[in-house]
Amino acid sequence: MPQTDRVKIFDTTLRDGEQSPGATMTHEEKLEIAQLLDEMGVDIIEAGFPIASEGDFKAVSEIARATRNASICGLARANFKDIDRCWEAVRHARHPRIHTFIGTSPLHRAIPNLDKDQMAERIHETVTHARNLCEDVQWSPMDATRTEHDYLCRVVEIAIRAGATTINIPDTVGYTAPRESAALIAMLLERVPGADAITFATHCHNDLGMATANSLAAVEAGARQVECTINGLGERAGNTALEEVVMALKVRHDILPFRTGIDTTKIMNISRRVATVSGFPVQFNKAIVGKNAFAHESGIHQDGMLKNAETFEIMRPQDVGLNDTNLVMGKHSGRAALRAKLKELGFDLADNQLNDVFVRFKDLADRKKEVFDEDLIALVLQNDASQDRLKLKHLRVICGTDGPQKADIVLEIDGQERSATATGDGPVDATFNAVKSLFPHGATLQIYQVHAVTEGTDAQATVSVRLEEQGRISTGQSADTDTVVASAKAYINAINRLIVRREKTAPGADTKTVSYRDAG
């Protein structure tokens, strides 16, 4: 068993998290999330999969240059080309890491059609190659939890001998259970020569809802790196959630005597930011970061809470960055109250930004009984529209049971007002058709998502839109109490961002040219 009680946190929101269908983030958003991860004390940031696309390569390189504390890691399949590209991207980091992997279970070995010996040889060659480039090499036998134990021990030993400094044991399909997860790490520590000289990592997917429990069990058995994502973002049912692991280690230190370097008070802010930029809202009852995680509705609970918060809370909201002083915001609130409230929510705005948000806040407060924290967050996260070529001036929509639905729209395009009318299959389709008739483009709509940020029929809807044009991707977001208006603004926002991407990037910049499943 390792002697240290320090568990490293390896965040893969920008790689595994970004692989969840629809969670693509823009370049700027990735840089921002990386900075927040670094500030909160994450040990290793897996910033992307450099060979997958020009966009991924650029994001990993820039994150490598910009990050101050964390190690920056890139993913590479088991071939020299991937590894060289990965190294090119991470080499500028203060602490670069190459993470290379191959699927070792029978099902995964069949894909590149390698037998056990051929795969063992491939692992030896590729890990050696990575180690010749970089001192810090992580190797993963993908689908480790469904790999024969003898073969797993054999290939882990080969990777260690070839120079891997971290061996990650992925439960790629979320198949294991806590006792088995612990036993696997214990077995590797016991059977593999040299295992005590490297760090074992655990990387769990959540297909059976056991990811966090499996990760913690692996730690108890000797793993000293947990791979996770903010809000548990990730393929299918997602990954172990960073906030769950970190808070479990903090709250149950009595039975889980391990520590991390995470500043837990930054959790809520980054969770909200990731939810917004990925377009994946956090479920209300999600542990730690869900809207209801610290809400008490029943009389008995409220009564208990008033007498002693510990009756129904095992951690304080402040521990994760929530403030319990509740400034209620409404149409009579002034600029100072708004500034204080936003600060409480993690936004320290410059004067001009505050003025801009204040105008939109007043507009919202006139239309809505109560302005909730989530409403304010949605307002702040709406983009500064001053540079936009397209602006929405007016929108009137006719909808209902007797179609066709019709939209009359006025846009300001490069300073000139222009109007159009269009019909469509529903009010949103009609609106998008009207925008397109005024500003024709070749982009296809990849994602359109709506969710209500607060409760009630006057809740703000936030809408996310993703467009793709010649391999360039842009996303747009907006919030409004009128869902169709929010949709129009999000669509226009995505077009404005696409125009910028056309100027700044080559066609294909955001196309993933390889899938990480082609692991051979």
Ligand code: KIV
């Ligand atoms: O789930 C998995 O196996 C992975 C590997 C690439 C480590 O994400």
Ligand code: ZN
């Ligand atoms: Zn994974």
